[in-house]
Amino acid sequence: MTKIFRIATIPLSLNILLNGQLRFLATFSDITAVSGAGFDLDKVAEREGVKIHEISIERKISIFRDFVSLIRLYRYFKKEKPDIIHSITPKAGLLSMIAGKWAGVPIRIHTFTGLIFPYRRGPMRHLLLSMDRVLCWHATHIYPEGQGVKDQLQNFRVTAKPLKVLANGNVNGIDTLHFSPDSVTAEAKQTLRDSLQIKPGDFVFLFVGRLVRDKGIRELVKAFWALEKLLTADPALTGEGSEPDDALSSQAEPRLHIRPKLILVGPLEQHLNPLRKETMALIEKNPNIITTGFQDDVRPYMAISDAFVFPSYREGFPNVVLQAGAMELPAIVTDINGSNEIVHNRQNGLVIPVKDENSLLAAMNEIVRDSNLRSVLTKNLRAEIEEKYSQQKVWEALREEYERLAP
Structure with a gap:
């Protein structure tokens, strides 16, 4: 079975954004959900029937804590040797793509569910843009969540790598029986x-x-x-x-x-x-x-x-x-x-x-x-x-x- 790690900064993202998806993927792959600890991560384990692993990742920029998270991710990837890592939130994406490249993970995927830097000004915009460029350089595959995100990635020259929108966009689709x-x-x-x-x-x-x-x-x-x-x-x-x-x-x-x-x-x-x-x-x-x-x-x-x-x-x-x-x-x-x-x-x-x-x-x-x-x-x-x-x-x-x- 292909060993896949799905990674987010906070467990709420895995719990809400990927509801049902991890359970589906687990029927043909060995899935582990990785994020900070919390009730939402425990709920993912119970509802989706997948393994979980806790690694704390700060949402805000924190040089010391981010470095600690980076090292923990690197050691975990080096030990477990996943075939694919796939991140869906900005900070988790940056750190896991870097750690994955260092650890030799062959397939490193990030899905951009939205971009922050186009809506910032001054030094913060340049910093966030640089972080996304570093993320993309360390990733092997980039998936914008929709055509609009794809256009922004191209217009701001965030990466020269091919960009692919899966299906018609959206990370999880909609259960039209559940939502009716x-x-x-x-x-x-x-x-x-x-x-x-x-x-x-x-x-x-x-x-x-x-x-x-x-x-x-x-x-x-x-x-x-x-x-x-x-x-x-x-x-x-x-x-x-x-x-x-x-x-x-x-x-x-x-x-x-x-x-x-x-x-x-x-x-x-x-x-x-x-x-x-x-x-x-x-x-x-x-x-x-x-x-x-x-x-x-x-x-x-x-x-x-x-x-x-x-x-x-x-x-x-x-x-x-x-x-x-x-x-x-x-x-x-x-x-x-x-x-x-x-x-x-x-x-x-x-x-x-x-x-x-x-x-x-x-x-x-x-x-x-x-x-x-x-x-x-x-x-x-x-x-x-x-x-x-x-x-x-x-x-x-x-x-x-x-x-x-x-x-």
């Missing part, structure tokens, strides 16, 4: 609505992801406040006298008797890419903005929602857009890598410019008012996901690639 409207019972939906105080007549917008600045939370929150002014007959619902002083809020339009709600599902990570105090204040003082924290299963939240909004600044190939589309939610996304490969404007969703509050407001307003548009977008998005991004297609493409490369 029928997967959540009516009773479960009602229980969740009751717990969140979602009432009949409420129009629910949903965001799923980390609550950080780069996910477009600032623009989403401000656009939602403005939308309330447009749609809500009762001014008390807007927090009268406390709405943000913004041009968005002054737009005039006949009001409808629709109560908008915004559910934010995901962890607040103020230590990494923090939201500004003003954004946090707008979230906290608006009773129609509901935060839930991280959720193992996002399907119930999608099942009770009317539209999905994902105004991120940058992505590789977002799983959550596939999930929402499979759950038959009309989607509003920004014109970025991955999102614009899944969603095509006015064909199966709405695509808006990045960091554009007014365009976001206009799209949310249109989605609320036009039920026919919602129906068409939803039908087309689900169909495209089933055709191009089914989980089995992605897994089979990866299996074939491993078999082709195996020494």
Whole structure:
């Protein structure tokens, strides 16, 4: 059996991004999942039925700790002699590709699930770009998660090595049976609505992801406040006298008797890419903005929602857009890598410019008012996901690639 190590910086990446994939791969290969220790790594071992190995890797740059991790990876590879190592996150990719080359691992694969340096400036951009170039030099094979990531790797001349997008993109595909409207019972939906105080007549917008600045939370929150002014007959619902002083809020339009709600599902990570105090204040003082924290299963939240909004600044190939589309939610996304490969404007969703509050407001307003548009977008998005991004297609493409490369 081909001996393959799948490597990530933190165990959450293996647990969430590769759910089910490692179990599939283990039917024909000897798979070991490598990352820092934690509950998520233990869960991978239990659910996927694969071996695990703990090596702590810092997400932030830390010269001493990174060197320690590098040496531990080198010693582990030298001892275990894997045929293939395959990393999926930036720091794990850099360290494992270097350690793998030093240890003589014949096949060293890295999948770029997104690039950070194009969105940084000054010395940090040059540092991150240099790190990705070093990673690629030590790797034998590079796989961008989507066409947008591939284009960026080429445009910035990160590597001259061949770049290949497996299947149609995305690291794990989507299980369209698991993510379907029928997967959540009516009773479960009602229980969740009751717990969140979602009432009949409420129009629910949903965001799923980390609550950080780069996910477009600032623009989403401000656009939602403005939308309330447009749609809500009762001014008390807007927090009268406390709405943000913004041009968005002054737009005039006949009001409808629709109560908008915004559910934010995901962890607040103020230590990494923090939201500004003003954004946090707008979230906290608006009773129609509901935060839930991280959720193992996002399907119930999608099942009770009317539209999905994902105004991120940058992505590789977002799983959550596939999930929402499979759950038959009309989607509003920004014109970025991955999102614009899944969603095509006015064909199966709405695509808006990045960091554009007014365009976001206009799209949310249109989605609320036009039920026919919602129906068409939803039908087309689900169909495209089933055709191009089914989980089995992605897994089979990866299996074939491993078999082709195996020494």
